[in-house]
Structure formats: structure tokens, C-alpha cells
Amino acid sequence: MKPRPCASLAPPRFPSPPAFFLAGLFALTAAFGCGCARVQQKDREFLSDPIMQRAPDPLGGGLESHNLPRREGSSGGSSGSGGGCGC
Amino acid sequence: MLKPLAAALCLLAAATASPQAGESNQGLDFKYMYYWDRNGVWNHTPAFAYFRKLAPLWKFQWDQELDVVSGASRRLGLRNIGRLADNDLKLDAVTGASQREIRHSEQATFAYAKQGRNAAAAFYFSDENDYRSYSPSLSGSLDCNDRNTTLGGSAATFFDDMHPTGPFRGLGGKRNILSLSATLAQVITPLTLSGLTVNVLHSSGFLGHPYNPVITSAGSLELENLPGEKTGVSLSAQIIQGFHIGEQLGSLRLEARHYRDDWKLVSNTADLQWYQYLREGTYVRLRARGYRQSAAAFAKDAYAGDEAFRTADIRFYAFSSLTLGFKAGSEFPESWAASPYLPDRWDIGYDHGLRNTHGEEDGINPTYHYQLFPADETYVQGTLMVGLSFDL
Known part of the structure; x- marks a missing residue:
């Protein structure tokens, strides 16, 4: 089979890392600054829902953080530490 | 390999011997993951996580994973390439890796939680035919600001030992990894969460592997x-925004991660996920993840032979990837909840990955080099994951 050229899969165009980094940091700082307004316990019913959790599927997320870097060959693309297996 | 699994099963049997009605002090999650790629490499991974509350403030958890792979993952895409080709039960003379590999890992965790103060200690162990790893870890978090803000931290160290078999026996070594992380999570509105995590990784020792010689x-x-050492830093930010479509809750989550290390490798990740309830207990999730990384400073397409550092490991070269995923989950009938032996929830998901892989046409035999193909190619891989959850 003749290899298909990669031209149709252009890499995603990200802003330069420093700009991306600073913009994200600024947005988060602003978001955290809004934390001065506290959400009362009685208003937090939706925050406890599984789809609002930071890790809605801990076991599945753990398997993915182990499998994805070794199969994709990525560095720093997941929360894995890179240790723990000879992958 | 069977002893840890047997111990886990005994623990599970003892824990479920006397279930108490009306309580959910223990639970069990099963996952089965199947991976495939366009070259026919596959990976079967059953795993489970069991937890039990030992006392009002203490919890124990056991995580178990088993991997059966058709090609050791270092040999990404090298099926039917090599002097002996990829025949089952034979060693490939080019890579020295086994054709089929079985790996298992376990982790025991003790956790403490009281009024917004949490702490956990864990011990991880994994073993495969050419690699063994031990890792103790500690983590903790503190809620403040009327539990709207969470500060967390963790520390883990890995004691790894690579001991290749076959033609590359004796060429491995020990490796140590130290991972430190700090997290800040903030509730912003009744439907908005955000988080920021900084992670520092320091690796030392034998950081490579001998399976892909350089040409x-x-x-x-x-x-x-x-190099014998590597230090990397990652910064990840996450925001979760809830909303309603009609009466059904949905959430949009965006996670961005930036990583860089002193090997000059830089990567960026953006992961967007949309969760949406269709009715009570039933949800779907759509996902799009983009990733791009640069090459390490010493990575070259061809080497003169006098370089201080050299590698043919695909992980240290530039590439980008796109992953699209779908997931669905729901609950089993309420009548099933009366029995601890019937699952309470299920989920199924599939992620499809496209990875651009640069080929070469400079006359160097691509068979031995890291490139998978002589020309630019789109590498396709997929991951299917099925899960069952039990409230015991």
C-alpha cells in the first residue's frame, strides 16, 4: 500500500508557548481572584455531580495517563510521571 | 505475578463477606481497555479499583492492573520489520524486545479525611519481564475559604530497574524519578470550577533503553x-463550566498543559470535553485533544557518530497528534442495587488517535531508524474502554 502523505494532517497551530502560558496564567489568576465571592454550601448541589468533578473517572483516567504517553510517544502530555513501567 | 492478584482477591472476599444494608462503605470499579494500531499491535488491559472505609475517617484502596501486549511498546509500529520479523514467541534481533509481554501493577493506598483535611499514603509496584518499579508516595490537601478553595500537594519517588533480556541482556540499569506537585482548586460560581497544577519531575540514572539502536x-x-539526568516542569490549568440544557446538567471542561524540560523538549496539550446528561443517570461525553511537541536538543534524523548524546527513541522527536473520543454511561435498574454482586453503573468509550509521523527519504535505511515509514505518514491508533461499577 502506498503511504498516504501527511499533508492532510497539519499539526494544530498553537500560539507560541510563552504567550500561551502567560495568557492561561493570567486567566486563571483572574478566575482565582473572583474566588473572593464564596459559594455557599446550599448552592453547591451541582458541584458534587460526577460530571463536575476534576477527575470524573479516576480508574479510567489512570489507565489513560499510563497508556496514552507510551502509545503516542508523548512527553508531558498527561499527568503521568514517566516512571513505573518500561514503556 | 499471581501472588499479588491472589492477595487482592482474598482481601476483596473478606471485605464483602458481611455487607451491611443501606451503606456504601465499599465500592469496586472494573475497567477493560483494548488498544490497537494500524500496524496490528494490540494491548489488553483489565484493571480494577476497590475501596473500603476502615473507620469513619480512614479509607483503604487497592488498584490492580494487568497488561498483555502483542508488541512491547518501545517497538511502536515495528510489526513485521526486523531480521526475524514480528513472529509470535520469538525475539526480534533488531529490538531485543519480546513479541508478547505480560505486565502487572498494584497500588495500595491508605487515606484520611476529616473536615476538609485530607492525606494519603500509597505504595505502587509493577513488574514485567524486563522492568520492575517500586514507588512510595504521599499526598495531602486542605480546604479553606469556606471550602471554596483547595490547596493540595503530592510527592512520589520511583525506584525503577530495567533489565533487558535476549540480545541486549546486561545493557539496562537503574532509574530514579522524583515527582513533586502542587495544586490549587477554586470554586468560582455554583457551576464553575477551576484548577491549577504545577508538577516538577527529576529523573536520574539509566533513562533510555537499548531496543532501538541509532544508525x-x-x-x-x-x-x-x-544524558544521565533530566528535569522537567509542567503547568496545567483546568476549568469546568456547568450549564443546563433544559433540565439536564452538562459540563464543558478545558484542560491546557505546558511542559518543558532541560533536554529542550517542549510540549503543549489542549483537551476539551463536553459531558451532557440525556436523562437522570445517563450521560454522553465528546472529546477533542490536541498535542504538539518539539524535539529534544540532541535528536537528529541522522548521526555522524561523534555526538555526545544520540537517540532513536520516537518519544524525543517532534510530532503532533489529534485525539477524538466518545463515551457514554448510565445506571443499571434500581432493583440491581439490592445485590452487591450486580453492577450499579456502566460506561463505554472510544478514543481515536491520529499522529503525524515524519518519514525520511535521505537514503538512510528506515528499517532501523526511529521513523516508522519512509515517507510522511499518519499513524492511527484506537483505544476502547469498558467499565462497570459496584456500590457494595
């Missing part, structure tokens, strides 16, 4: 030679 411009094979 020089003259055509000779040289063993990979990597």
Missing part, C-alpha cells in the same frame, strides 16, 4: 546514549 550516516549501528 549513523555511515550506516553503522550505535547504542542509544542519553
Whole structure:
């Protein structure tokens, strides 16, 4: 089979890392600054829902953080530490 | 390999011997993951996580994973390439890796939680035919600001030992990894969460592997030679925004991660996920993840042979990837909840990955080099994951 050229899969165009980094940091700082307004316990019913959790599927997320870097060959693309297996 | 699994099963049997009605002090999650790629490499991974509350403030958890792979993952895409080709139960003379590999890992965790103060200690162990790893870890978090803000931290260290078999026996070594992380999570509105995590990784020792020798411009094979240390930092930010479509809750989550290390490798990740309830207990999730990384400073397409460091490991070269995923989950009938032996929830998901892989046409035999193909190619891989959850 003749290899298909990669031209149709252009890499995603990200802003330069420093700009991306600073913009994200600024947005988060602003978001955290809004934390001065506290959400009362009685208003937090939706925050406890599984789809609002930071890790809605801990076991599945753990398997993915182990499998994805070794199969994709990525560095720093997941929360894995890179240790723990000879992958 | 069977002893840890047997111990886990005994623990599970003892824990479920006397279930108490009306309580959910223990639970069990099963996952089955199947991976495939366009070259026919596959990976079967059953795993489970069991937790039990030992006392009002203490919890124990056991995580178990088993991997059965058709090609050791270092040999990404090298099926049917090599002097012996990829025949089952034979060693490939080019990579030295086994054709089929079985790996298992376990982790025991003790956790404490009281009024917004949490702490956990865990011990991880994994073993495969050419690699063994031990890792103790500690983590903790503190809620403040009327539990709207969470500060967390964790520390883990890995004691790894690579001991290759076959033609590359004796070429491995020990590796140590220290991972430190700090997290800040903030509730912003009744439907908005955000988080920021900084992670520092320091690795030292034998950081490579001998399975992909480097080819020089003259055509000779040289063993990979990597620096003995690496320090990397990642910063990840996450925001979760809830909303309602009609009466059904949905959430949109965006996670961005930036990583860089002193090997000059830089990567960026953006992961967007949309969760949406269709009715009570039933949800779907759509996902799009983009990733791009640069090459490490010493990574070259061809080596003169006099470089201080050299590698043919695909992980240290530039590439980008796109992953699209779908997931669905729901609950089983309420009548099933009366029995601890019937699952309470299920989920199924599939992620499809496209990875651009640069080929080469400079006359160097691509069979031995890291490139998968002589020309640019789109590498396709998929991951299916099925899960069952039990409230015991």
C-alpha cells in the first residue's frame, strides 16, 4: 500500500508557548481572584455531580495517563510521571 | 505475578463477606481497555479499583492492573520489520524486545479525611519481564475559604530497574524519578470550577533503553546514549463550566498543559470535553485533544557518530497528534442495587488517535531508524474502554 502523505494532517497551530502560558496564567489568576465571592454550601448541589468533578473517572483516567504517553510517544502530555513501567 | 492478584482477591472476599444494608462503605470499579494500531499491535488491559472505609475517617484502596501486549511498546509500529520479523514467541534481533509481554501493577493506598483535611499514603509496584518499579508516595490537601478553595500537594519517588533480556541482556540499569506537585482548586460560581497544577519531575540514572539502536550516516549501528539526568516542569490549568440544557446538567471542561524540560523538549496539550446528561443517570461525553511537541536538543534524523548524546527513541522527536473520543454511561435498574454482586453503573468509550509521523527519504535505511515509514505518514491508533461499577 502506498503511504498516504501527511499533508492532510497539519499539526494544530498553537500560539507560541510563552504567550500561551502567560495568557492561561493570567486567566486563571483572574478566575482565582473572583474566588473572593464564596459559594455557599446550599448552592453547591451541582458541584458534587460526577460530571463536575476534576477527575470524573479516576480508574479510567489512570489507565489513560499510563497508556496514552507510551502509545503516542508523548512527553508531558498527561499527568503521568514517566516512571513505573518500561514503556 | 499471581501472588499479588491472589492477595487482592482474598482481601476483596473478606471485605464483602458481611455487607451491611443501606451503606456504601465499599465500592469496586472494573475497567477493560483494548488498544490497537494500524500496524496490528494490540494491548489488553483489565484493571480494577476497590475501596473500603476502615473507620469513619480512614479509607483503604487497592488498584490492580494487568497488561498483555502483542508488541512491547518501545517497538511502536515495528510489526513485521526486523531480521526475524514480528513472529509470535520469538525475539526480534533488531529490538531485543519480546513479541508478547505480560505486565502487572498494584497500588495500595491508605487515606484520611476529616473536615476538609485530607492525606494519603500509597505504595505502587509493577513488574514485567524486563522492568520492575517500586514507588512510595504521599499526598495531602486542605480546604479553606469556606471550602471554596483547595490547596493540595503530592510527592512520589520511583525506584525503577530495567533489565533487558535476549540480545541486549546486561545493557539496562537503574532509574530514579522524583515527582513533586502542587495544586490549587477554586470554586468560582455554583457551576464553575477551576484548577491549577504545577508538577516538577527529576529523573536520574539509566533513562533510555537499548531496543532501538541509532544508525549513523555511515550506516553503522550505535547504542542509544542519553544524558544521565533530566528535569522537567509542567503547568496545567483546568476549568469546568456547568450549564443546563433544559433540565439536564452538562459540563464543558478545558484542560491546557505546558511542559518543558532541560533536554529542550517542549510540549503543549489542549483537551476539551463536553459531558451532557440525556436523562437522570445517563450521560454522553465528546472529546477533542490536541498535542504538539518539539524535539529534544540532541535528536537528529541522522548521526555522524561523534555526538555526545544520540537517540532513536520516537518519544524525543517532534510530532503532533489529534485525539477524538466518545463515551457514554448510565445506571443499571434500581432493583440491581439490592445485590452487591450486580453492577450499579456502566460506561463505554472510544478514543481515536491520529499522529503525524515524519518519514525520511535521505537514503538512510528506515528499517532501523526511529521513523516508522519512509515517507510522511499518519499513524492511527484506537483505544476502547469498558467499565462497570459496584456500590457494595
